[in-house]
Amino acid sequence: MSMRENNSKEDAVVEEKPLGTVDVEEIAKKFDVESRYRNLTGKIGLMVAWIAVAMSVFHLITAGLIPMVTSKHRAIHLAFGLVLIFLMYPARKKSDQSKPTIFDYLLAILGAVGAGYLAVMFDSIAQRGMSSTTMDLAMGLLTMVIILEAARRSIGKELPILSLIFLAYAYLGPYLPGPLAHRGYSIKTLIEQMYLGSEGIFGIALGVSASYIFLFILFGAFLNGTGMSAFFTNGSMALAGHKPGGPAKVAILASGSLGMINGSAVANVATTGVFTIPLMHSVGYRKSFASGVEAVASTGGQIMPPIMGTAAFIMAEFLGIPYSEVVIAAIIPAALYYVALWFMVHYEAMKSGLRGIPKDQLPDFKKLFVQRAHLLLPIFLLMYMLFDGYTPVYAAFYSIISTYVISFLRKDTRMDLKTLFQTLESGAKGAIGIVAATAVVGYIVGVVSLTGIGLQLANMILVASNGILFLTLFMTMVACIILGMGLPTSACYIVGATVAAPALTQLGIEPITAHMFVLYFACLSAITPPVALAAYAGAGISGSNPSKVGWIAFRLGITGFLVPFIFVYSPGLLLQNPNYLVVGWAIITAMVGVFALGTSVVGFWRDNLNMVERILLFAAAILMIKSGIKTDAAGIAILALVLFLQLKRLKGSASFAKNASEDTTRAT
Template sequence: MNEREQARRQSVAGDVPPTHSVKSDAVSADEILEKYDRESTYRKQLGKWVWVVSFLAISLTLFHLFTAYRGAYEARIQGPIHLGTGLGLIFLLYPIRKGLQRVQRTVPWYDAVLAFAALAVGYYNVIFYERLVTEAIVIGYARMDYVVASLGVLLVLEAARRSVGLPIVVVSVVALLYAMYGNWIPTKLFAHRGFEWSKLAADLYLTTKGIFSTPIQVSSTFIFLFLLFGVMLIRTGIGSFFNDLAFALTGRFTGGQGKAAVVASAMQGMVSGSSVANTVGSGSFTIPMMKKAGYRPEFAAAAEASASTGGQIMPPIMGAAAFIMATYTETPYSQIMLAAIIPAMLYFSGVFLGVHFESRKRGIVGLPKSALPNLRRLLIERGYLLLPILVIFYTLLSGRTPMRAALLGIAVSFLVSLFRRDTRMSFKSVLGAMEQGARVALPVIAACACAGIIVGVVVQTGLGGRIADGIITLGGGQLFFTLFFTMIACLILGMGLPTTANYVVTATMAAPALILGLDVPILAAHMFVFYFGIVADITPPVCLAAYAGAGLARANPFQSGVTAFKLAAAAYIVPFVFVTNPQLLLIDYSPAGLAFAVLTAIIGMVGISSAVIGFLIRPAHAWERLVLFPAGILLIIPNMAFSAIGLVTLLAVLLLQSKRPHQKVHAQGASRGA
């Protein structure tokens, strides 16, 4: 890196050059990840077991690459290999108690025993496949089958507790107790005959009704490969490219530092798929930069968390739950990807506008041209890094399976890494990427398996239909109230469950209420619960992404959460709109109607963002904010009369503010704002 480039990066980031400060920042980021992201609490030292972990992880990755090329095995073979190897790795990598990962020098004997037990239990279904799918159906299961099934359920719960967190285990245990003791429940609405443990465990573990149901089937085919693709893409250096590209596009405008953070986090979020991990990963660079520019620490944390969380709804590579949605709704993933484009655009428009109005309010201007990358040169020199994403996008749109698209994306990522000496992957680094790909997938494997327990109970007891009836009754048969109570359920579940498990649970229990009871299109209903499962990460009081950002910004966590909630206001409104007007999901749309809906929605984002920030073209009075917010909502609703009222109201406030004397604000930054 030449001196000019080094100076430019320091000017953009606002960092001090000494190496010790960079090191302390990295340690801080690791600590924050371990505090708010259970997935990051793995052992740092494995001793002699490092070879076992590497062998299992690389073998698991090779298995998925092989099946992606030749086609997946039958679900009762593919799933157990995927889950058994994953559980074995979890017990080797994740300690029995959070905090031990930093003090243990090797894998203790009891975790080694659990790891090999998990491998044995997982591969039991593969070894005895023929008997389990033929003889066992006719003459029943053997005693050993029941023992293995019971052990398998317990190991899944413990692995999920270690790698995902306690809440999902609590929900699963409650589901199991409900299945076993449903006959004790006095109310007819939720009562059922009850199941014996042995039969329940066998159905959950030895069939495809529970643990090996849709979530683990999708995890063992699509999700693992896309997580590996994300790892390969990061190895190409695309993270720094996204940062530079974001600054080249937005850095010179008003609040360029904040806007670049939003754009960069949106692009990186679609690769990482984790709200907390993306917040910490990109926030380590963007949050200090925003604070130096003049943003409040709470706002810097909130902007980063909001943008990072939205990465899971950004096509073409959305969160892992999107692949499960494709299977649940029997919709091609390419159609889901296209349906998510407009809602994602509206979400990030809201966050982007919020940053813009906050920047105007505080007088934060852009960066000088000399401190920014040259867009043309950047695209010429490193634009090829976008090739893997373009290949994924094109392959999915051409009708190929997600497995084939991910495999092609991985291959192109490897080829792209060869273009530069500093990213060129040797044989050793390829093996390292394979191991890392398996490690990244472990919490998703555990979450999907645990979610399978909940799904199995819901289906076998008929709980899903009962809850759907209850939601419709609670909503009085009215669409808005039913949507509102469904939203609350998704947000509450999202406080403790990862997005994938949250979606699986709500898609099983809440989505049917919208589809069967109120004739909502199936894709709109599932997208609704998918959205609210994601934004739970920035919804107080438990908003882990905002808390992680606050840790980096040294800000008040709760205030950061409230600010993130306000910045992402669109995420709480747009789902209601696309349920009532599926045109936004490209369902039964007309070009003119779609254009009108998108245009008025973007203008509506202006009203909502200016209301929550308190600035349009001048600082807004309290009554103006109270007027701007409903005006924005009226514009988002795709109705000609409502949109006209909202537009007139917004223009009236704009006219009144334009006649008000402009208050001088001390400008932050280094150049003129635009």
């Protein structure tokens, strides 16, 4: 079979813009709101660059040298973020893209004043027992409005609208029907809760952004500055490029590695996809399939330890547990996600007769390792410090410093002053969307804390599901996917954890299991139609039909939709069971289960699978991913049956081919 025979009609159409020549920035801006900022030049660009560098330097100093009072630190963090947002992000698509307007400068100043006021006056406010004055309330109202506009510009309108709905709920409580009714809160009380309180704008969400998330985004910028991203990509090519369907496996390795650092599935598709999607297509993968693989691989980076798109730090803060516990719990589910995707691209290649790239056309891994292996040292230092009990703040700080120092070990990775300046600038600019998201999500957290709506929503889910665990899980899944559509990973998780997780914990599910369940579905909204933004970004690169790519990505990511249900029923997959034999067996059977799932989805094992065999393999996958002696035995039996049917059919085909050949010879 020719490598191209399996391609669909969409691949036969000659495009005006060939694959591989797309504008990455254009794709990112189309599907990722955070990328829609102005490309400022000249004096204005230099001014914004210096503000961004100052923001990065401020966070490095307060992280490792001169600690600051938490509330003041968060206020200054927000002030920097607001100033950069209004200078960089236009109010509308039709606004001036070349430079900020007078209105933008005014909003930037007001944002700095509103957030800076709390930093300057915090001691005075604390001395009066957090009681508010007219000036406090005026500054609070100003800051709340400014944050909503900043969030609308930098991350889209969805989260600000959701926040306004929650604020309206808090104010209109007496007029609401049934269980949603409450006594209601005045505008003064809401401003005090959001601006002066510890559970509003300046609560846990913004606190994690100011302390952890910013530093890890900056760490990622430093790794990119030394060429680490190229090392990941070229290393993946060297390791997997020659295997059947090698470029797809390269996409899995590269996108998974980089995706866990940058915290945005869409941004990761836009950066790595421009390389991996054309490469997959060049060896025979359909463009739509290649785009789906990239979308699923990039989305998985958000659940991949150790960084998990910064969600791990937020979860640890929410649960009040060490960061290492979150990472350990996330290892096996993430491995199942990627192993299943690996099987799918492998058997798709076997089914279509696709081969890898010849080894002589690939990078030399030994040479690459010698040239760039020293760049791995900061990552090892980071992991050592995190698991040795150091706080993530100190671990990130020393990892950043070590990255800069280690870059000087080789000339081609050395960071000169220009590169250092650009790295500090890009780190700050990459974090400002998160600043806005975590600030505005504070409205939701603050209202939930003030009104108890979280418990009310949890009770409503429990009543609707009649307390049946599976139905509760399903309804929570739907809620998380809807709430997470179009939002950054951190905001997705915070909203889901605040609104949906209580329903699970009320049924006796361990908090870490409930929060991991919420995180998965908040992230998977990126590949869930109809708002599958990561898939649509991949379609934009390949020129494929976005809807088709969305459904392919949904199918390839099916493991991600099943595994959270399984680890709720089998907590051993989160390594929560102290019995190592039980956990070990659960992991082995789960791996076999995702193998069965992958073959079922693709429709190929030893030979093409008919519909009955695919259904049987899907059933075997569910049985084996869910740990238990009876389910495992049933799953193994079904696997054996399908294998027997496959081998019997292959033997019959070989016998038929042999007889046909003999008949032809005799006839000749």
